[in-house]
Amino acid sequence: MTTFDYEPSAADLAAIEQEWPLIAADLDLLDAEIAMLYAAADGGPTALDWRRLRRAEARVTRAAAEVTARPAHVCHGHLLAEVGMTGCGYGCKILRCQTCGAEQVSHRAVYGCPAGKNAARVA
Structure with a gap:
């Protein structure tokens, strides 16, 4: 068992x-x-x-x-904690909400990350 x-x-x-x-x-x-x-x-x-x-x-x-x-839990920046790196080679981070445990990836264009640049163009 x-x-x-x-x-x-x-x-x-x-x-x-x-x-x-x-x-x-x-x-x-x-x-x-x-x-x-x-x-x-x-x-x-x-x-x-x-x-x-x-x-x-x-x-x-x-x-x-x-x-x-009722809207689902929305993670705000002040609730996120860095839990790791993405491995993309540009220093981008994996963040976890301290309230709900949901994770998100933060690819940053300022670091030169292509994924972050593409996300900035779409937004």
């Missing part, structure tokens, strides 16, 4: 936090659906059980709309 000995990354935790309102709403809906199953065994759901289910469904819909409308 294989065991996994690793923790979630910062990016994993950020994604969970971003989606937590939807996760919580889904758990409330699951609770309401379970209550409906138990109520069916006890003579049927009441008006209050149906209302609880409808409200939980509405919360899931609202939470899903809010989560999808």
Whole structure:
């Protein structure tokens, strides 16, 4: 049997936090659906059980709309830390966001890097 000995990354935790309102709403809906199953065994759901289910469904819909409308984490320059060199030969750097763990490459035209010059032309 294989065991996994690793923790979630910062990016994993950020994604969970971003989606937590939807996760919580889904758990409330699951609770309401379970209550409906138990109520069916006890003579049927009441008006209050149906209302609880409808409200939980509405919360899931609202939470899903809010989560999808929210922009993903944006890495700002002050959150980036240098973690290595690109190997392009021009001293360009690999940067990692200290908040979410996402990495990006910074090819700099000022160092004479062709990739940085091309990126500057496109932008």
